[in-house]
Amino acid sequence: MSDEQVDVLVIGGGNAALCAALMARETGASVLLLEAAPKAWRGGNSQHTRNLRCMHDAPQDVLVEAYPEEEYWQDLLKVTGGLTDEHLARLVIRASSNCRDWMRSHGVHFQPPLSGALHVARTNAFFMGGGKALVNAYYRSAERLGVRIRYETPVASVALDGDRFIAVRTEAGERIAARSCVLAAGGFESNRAWLREAWGQNERGEWPADNFLIRGTRFNQGVLLKQMIDAGADAIGDPSQGHMVAIDARAPLYDGGICTRIDCVSLGVVVNREARRFYDEGEDFWPKRYAIWGRLVAQQPGQLAYSIIDQKAVGRFMPPVFSGTVADTLPALARQLGLDEATFLRTVADYNAACRVGRFDHTALDDCHTEGLTPAKTHWARPIDTAPFHAYPLRPGITFTYLGLKVDDTAAVRFGDRPSPNLFVAGEMMAGNVLGKGYTAGVGMSIGTAFGRIAGTQAAAAALQQKESHHAIA
Template identity: 35%
Template sequence: MAHVVVVGGGNAGFSAAQAAAARGRSVVLLEKGRPDEAGGNSFYTAGAFRIAHQGLDDVVGLLDPDPRLAETVLPAYPEEVFLEDLHAVTGGRADAGLAAALAAESGPALRWLHGLGLRFRLMYERQSYPDSEGRHVFWGGLAIGSTGGGKGLVEQHTSAARAAGIEIRYGHRCGDLMVENGRVTGVHWTDEDGGAGVTEAESVVLAAGGFEANPQWRREHLGAGWERALVRGTPLNTGDMLRAALAAGAARGGDWSSCHAVAWDAGAAASGDRELTNRLTRQSYPLGIVVNLEGRRFLDEGADFRNYTYAKYGGEILRQPQGMAFQIFDAEIRPMLRTEEYDAPGTTVATASSLPALASAIGVPEAALVRTVEEFNAGIDESVAFDPSVKDGRASRTSPPKSNWALPVRTPPFYAFPVTCGITFTFGGLRADEHGRVLTADDSVLPGLYVCGEMLGGLFSGNYPGGTGLTAGTVFGRRAGTLA
């Protein structure tokens, strides 16, 4: 019998396993996917970690060497600002205890991972813009990412786990939890060869993701139409362990009616691409305009930094006709788009020398698109200087307004990137305390059961600050593994 069983082989699961192993516990990690399917949603991420810090000098010891560091401006991101951002984007619905623990331990958690051998870098290509002096200026409270993105993160976690003596079993689909005298004592599983078994343990840590890959559950909990969303990451997160935990007496936690969903290439497959991973997202929308199939704008592309709007705008796209929209840019804006996303292999895009021709190419009414662009351009306050590294207040006073970064769309050729809704993960999960101990409906601890990662409910609702998921997985995975 193992001391600890961890279900799920993403960042949160590995963090829990490492924390338990550091206490001398024998740890078995059960991963639903085969080796070529493993890593959960962590594999599909850009590897971004949002942490509180005091500026470049405070984090440089975590980073791979890079000659650009000498010309880098990284504003401090204090713990209290992290906490303010989390509460602001969730409309005050983030659990106060979980949020405080996340902000306080974000920096120490990343240093802990670094001590295990994981590598990090500044995400220049995603989170910085050049200033007039040629320096790299970071924006939006997010700068650090794992070296090699999500693929690198999972690879480094796997190597570190093996070095720590953690047993990893791939191809194990876990089902019901074993419960004896009110305590969780193990988990039932089937393997890829058709075998079945039970792994007993003193404690079970659940890190198996949400239900975003389950179309029926999406429709039931998120609402009609969500069954049509594309799955941005792993197709394996179907809610199996949520179902098992609820059957064992766990209580629901967090907001089961909302999720993390982004603008995603409309030509993408139904679930994540393990080669392109995060490159199918389209996150330079604050620089251009977004229109639906009727040729109308329907959101404020510049309401805030991308880090604070991208996770809710996928849902806005899904609510449009046919769940589809187009990001529109002109020749002057096009070079500013993220190369890794907008120049990725197989990117879906239409290009035309005029707006009527672009409308025809994407099946949008010509007059409507031309009118939308003309009204947008006419509404821009061009007396305000454009500065993508701050909320510059350069607005277009149209309907809906664009609050920042309003650049005219007037120089051919014109580009239209068709996007749909790509769901990343669901916000609803299990109720737990700040240490990852799963709670029952009367808020008592369910002995032997812990939760972390996307299965932990209560942190996010309606929206999400970029880079918080991996940080939360590490913070609460480490906390759960420290007690398990």
């Protein structure tokens, strides 16, 4: 394929890549998208998503009440602990307020608010049919607009002339040149060797990364991310940080997706392999705090923990895909889990004795809390005393990594803080600019959508400008 045949090359096949391809094509550029996965597994991690976190100042179609910019920013500030670029974060937040009409124009449908989930419907717009339906809609729209798509085409290397993009070489050895390029090929969460390097060995002699499950795609190996960093591109983020969730320990190694999440953590207690609690299960609403639990479990012995609830909690959370361990007594539950019975019973007894039950309300930061207990449980604390008792085994489930390429608001890859004139990046490969650590539901899709659209627009402008200058010279 010669330089004359494609204006914009997009590497990746998930939400950010598709947004870039669609925007570039709408701008008038010819576009080729390379997806490493087979067609059946296209879409990267986006196929497992459910929603988009959206700023809005008043009720808007599928969003209830209001979720203003400052509240969104404060939520992000809280979960990241300040490890975020405020300018880029606010860019994402503002872009989240006006992207849904564009998404609808490409076939995405949104789920009307569901009763009982209004605190989520206030902040997040849910995709009808989930991320798979969103990805399929974007691919249909891309094909209709004339975006060329090639599956099973992993890229092995990028050729640069200084900070200028020239071409890529696929794993099959094919050279593909383009006037500009958007990198949207995901993080390195599927690369076990790199995860091992990032997490290292702990004081117990364990390699925590060996026990991580990959919630999403197996195709995110970080090949181009590593190569760009080695080529001198400015990097941002800690390689050990990422979107990591406590998921069912029995989940598959790859592509377990949303259904492997365990959502009853805030309704009971979580104990490690030594039968001890290690963190406040009631710190905040689950959509804000669920993503801290993968990292917490990763720091426990054997990277294993158990979410324990009693019958009072049943029916109050999204049912897990796998049945829990059930017992009529707490000693029997401890024996089934292989936990030290005496330690487990003491942990639960100490927790029960510390509970100060007020008005229980799982939709609010209620006044049910513990006193004199370390760690405390600050909300939704009720004694675990009603049989049968249930337990779910937890392991760290990594969704995507936060080490990425540094950008400004043009999405350009930077070399020594100098922006490339024709190489751009979007999605997981730059999410660390906004997410230094932590996570809040739906913000990954907000970042991918905002920067995918920016990168596609900028790449098309760069390509068309180059084409015009060539014509002028000719």
